Amino acid sequence: MKAKKNALAQGFMRCHDCGYLTKTIDQHSLCPRCDSHLHARRPRSLQRTTALLFSSFFLYIPANIFPIMTVNQFGAGDPHTIIGGIIELIDGGMVPIGLLVLVASIVVPSSKLVGIGLLLLCAHFRWQINARRWTVMYRVIAFVGRWSMLDIFMISILVNLVNSGSVQIIAGPAATAFAAVVILTMLAAENFDPRLLWDNQQNL
């Protein structure tokens, strides 16, 4: 039995931009309140999310292999990768800050990649799941994404302040890759439509 409680099943579409509910299922109509295009679900949600997810997955590899910044001290360069910087913080006794950076730059991006992947598989293969729990997972993924920019902003502060002839911090190629990963996963989360999880449930 297909869910009858859904607005779409009863002939309503909700505007993505202003939230106005319209009694139509014509996919070419415009919202009467704000003139945006009406869509029952985000257009090509699964394809777009998959494309963004794969791009960010491939960029995640250089982001972790290449140095994110290099500390030049009296002529000797000391390149750091993302993980190297965290290990140095923890070795230096700054455990809470080290853990914070660990969460923001390793735990959040990698669990986002896995989480969005699972959401896509679930929507595509019509898994019968606890949709409420999965929607909460989607919400967490969408919320935490922006906090991964922590490392990028920190580099811009350090590059600017530590610049005195003999001691210098230089940003590395991983910074570009990592910034791209954060932005692409944010876009992937934005393009995923959690209503697809609910559409596939047989016993609602």
Add this chain to the structure above:
Amino acid sequence: MHSTHYDACPECDLLLRAAQPNIGEKAHCPRCGFLLSRPRKQSIERTFALSIAGFISFFPANLLPMMGITLLGNANTGILMSGVIALFNEGMIAVAIVVFLASILFPLLHICLSLLISGHLYFNRPHRHLIKWMHCMHHLDEWVMLEVYMLSIIVACVKLMALAPLEFGWGLYAFIALIIITTLLSSNLDEALFWQRIDQLGKENQP
């Protein structure tokens, strides 16, 4: 049809009777728990006031030095923009642009848009671009990352304190004020109410 008596949950598409919670109460979707509406007291007035305060504090936060460090006799001070310029000079153009957008341009645009919209609604003035402004503000919201920047400042300070003593300037205090104001602003801005008022204004002023 009476579509305005109904509402649909944006995350699970459940068709609901439009909830009208009182001020201070919250309406959640019974099926997925999504926060459907949370009316705010004097949302338009407060948004207008907070937008003005945010607009005013934006300039000291961006123009006054935030912090300074003296390394081996060389003194360096930083503002938001100097970090962007330093990245740009090192050839990290893409990263420089991302930092510029997320920490300077988008916050400014967001404050300006909420100032324009709440100002027009406060004085009951219709404007043909109100809908466009609402769309822009809605899409910008996620890309304003001032609070993330604040956390980066804290982490950077901890790292730098091991190297040399730090000094904090008025720019940092203005920046903290700006973050508090923008947080209050986004929690007081009731998008559903704003859309209703824009709709009303448009209908009242149609010939």
